[in-house]
Amino acid sequence: MTLIDVAIIGGGASGTTTAFHLASKSKKVCILEKNIFSPEKICGGGMSAAVQNWFPFKLLPIVHEVITNVEFSWCNTDKVVAELSGSSPFWIVKREKLDSFLLDQALNSGCNLLTTFNVVDVKKKSNVWHITALDGRQIESRAVVIADGSQSPWPKTFNLGPNQQKFASTFSGRIKRRGNLGNETARFEFGLVKNGFAWAFPLNNEVNIGMGTFLDNNNSLPVNEILKSFLPDLGFDPSEVIGHEKKLRIWNGHCKLNGEGILLVGDAASLCDPFLAEGLRPALMSGFEAAKSLIYWLDGEVNCLDAYTKTMQINWGNSMAWGKRISQVFYRFPKVGYQLGVKRPTAPKRIAQILSGEMSYEDIAKRVIKRLLFQN
Numbered sequence: 001m002t003l004i005d006v007a008i009i010g011g012g013a014s015g016t017t018t019a020f021h022l023a024s025k026s027k028k029v030c031i032l033e034k035n036i037f038s039p040e041k042i043c044g045g046g047m048s049a050a051v052q053n054w055f056p057f058k059l060l061p062i063v064h065e066v067i068t069n070v071e072f073s074w075c076n077t078d079k080v081v082a083e084l085s086g087s088s089p090f091w092i093v094k095r096e097k098l099d100s101f102l103l104d105q106a107l108n109s110g111c112n113l114l115t116t117f118n119v120v121d122v123k124k125k126s127n128v129w130h131i132t133a134l135d136g137r138q139i140e141s142r143a144v145v146i147a148d149g150s151q152s153p154w155p156k157t158f159n160l161g162p163n164q165q166k167f168a169s170t171f172s173g174r175i176k177r178r179g180n181l182g183n184e185t186a187r188f189e190f191g192l193v194k195n196g197f198a199w200a201f202p203l204n205n206e207v208n209i210g211m212g213t214f215l216d217n218n219n220s221l222p223v224n225e226i227l228k229s230f231l232p233d234l235g236f237d238p239s240e241v242i243g244h245e246k247k248l249r250i251w252n253g254h255c256k257l258n259g260e261g262i263l264l265v266g267d268a269a270s271l272c273d274p275f276l277a278e279g280l281r282p283a284l285m286s287g288f289e290a291a292k293s294l295i296y297w298l299d300g301e302v303n304c305l306d307a308y309t310k311t312m313q314i315n316w317g318n319s320m321a322w323g324k325r326i327s328q329v330f331y332r333f334p335k336v337g338y339q340l341g342v343k344r345p346t347a348p349k350r351i352a353q354i355l356s357g358e359m360s361y362e363d364i365a366k367r368v369i370k371r372l373l374f375q376n
């Protein structure tokens with residue numbers, strides 16, 4: 001069996017990004033993916049245009065809609081609209097298209113792909129990783145990247161990731177017409193979902209509908225009840241949406257994302273925003289940063305993988321620490337949060353700036369603290 005440089009478990013957004021960057025630097029990489037790629041992936045597909053920074057090719061051709069307005073509501077009333085400036089757009093993509101586009105880029109750069117490779121065992125012997133599939137196939141590699149999403153068992157096995165994993169309960173589905181959702185408009189509804197929110201994102205002639213509840217690992221979503229209240233306001237009948245529920249692993253504290261020759265990326269690394277469920281930007285960011293560290297490590301710089309954990313903490317975790325605090329206060333007292341937070345004249349713009357990647361929760365928190373100090 002030939003020894004490859006890096007085996008990547010999972011061919012989603014984070015795995016394909018890692019694979020592209022490694023393969024484009026001539027590293028021997030293989031993506032191990034348990035599925036043959038699915039026609040529709042469970043995801044809202046809302047994504048900051050800032051992700052373009054991590055790729056040398058244009059992502060715009062696979063963007064379905066560029067959002068210029070973000071509309072917020074409380075039980076379908078009390079609406080506020082924020083305009084996004086041209087400098088900070090927010091994109092809506094179909095996840096299956098994004099993932100297969102990134103996969104193609106990785107394959108074109110020389111990466112290999114094994115599908116129906118359901119990883120059931122990961123072991124390290126004499127500095128070589130042995131990765132085994134359910135059907136008995138085996139791959140040997142110098143390093144392994146864990147990119148198999150929210151249900152990944154490997155962070156716990158290797159004592160990585162947060163001490164306690166936290167999950168949001170989510171639902172997402174599509175409707176094959178547009179309803180009355182405005183052009184280039186994304187809608188966020190905060191009053192209908194306990195400890196969370198519902199959304200409607202436009203996709204040309206379709207709409208993605210979703211919801212998430214964030215505070216309790218065991219919270220279940222009364223999906224049908226929420227759809228019944230939310231969809232008529234958008235001009236839809238609740239029976240029109242076909243969707244699925246999923247437990248989404250969210251950020252829950254600073255933690256180690258690497259060991260010797262092993263890195264966690266994307267949802268497996270618990271990077272998803274605990275307030276707005278933004279997981280694509282950190283998935284792509286972590287893929288880019290993981291590849292950067294691995295390239296040095298494969299070339300012999302042995303301490304480089306620790307730099308990955310550190311960089312993700314600075315560039316993402318510090319903001320998420322504030323996102324978690326905001327989430328805990330806002331979703332416990334959402335009515336007050338909506339009135340005092342979202343309805344503040346500057347708030348919709350700030351939320352839009354978070355979604356677009358122009359501002360972090362940390363920036364917002366520092367502004368609020370400064371304002372409070374100044375007032376006192």
Ligand SMILES: Cc1cc2nc3c(=O)[nH]c(=O)nc-3n(C[C@H](O)[C@H](O)[C@H](O)COP(=O)(O)OP(=O)(O)OC[C@H]3O[C@@H](n4cnc5c(N)ncnc54)[C@H](O)[C@@H]3O)c2cc1C
Pocket residue numbers: 009010011012013014015032033034035042043044045046047117118119120147148149150170171172210211246247248265266267268272277278279280281283
């Ligand atoms: C309902 C919902 C809506 C969302 N909406 C948004 C949004 O609008 N914007 C946003 O930014 N984020 C959103 N997210 C979050 C976003 O989808 C995730 O953060 C993102 O998918 C993470 O990508 P990933 O590559 O880490 O994991 P995934 O996309 O889950 O990819 C993991 C891959 O690993 C494979 N795999 C799993 N197990 C194995 C195994 N044993 N062996 C081999 N392969 C395996 C899977 O088949 C899959 O292809 C949403 C999430 C949900 C659930």
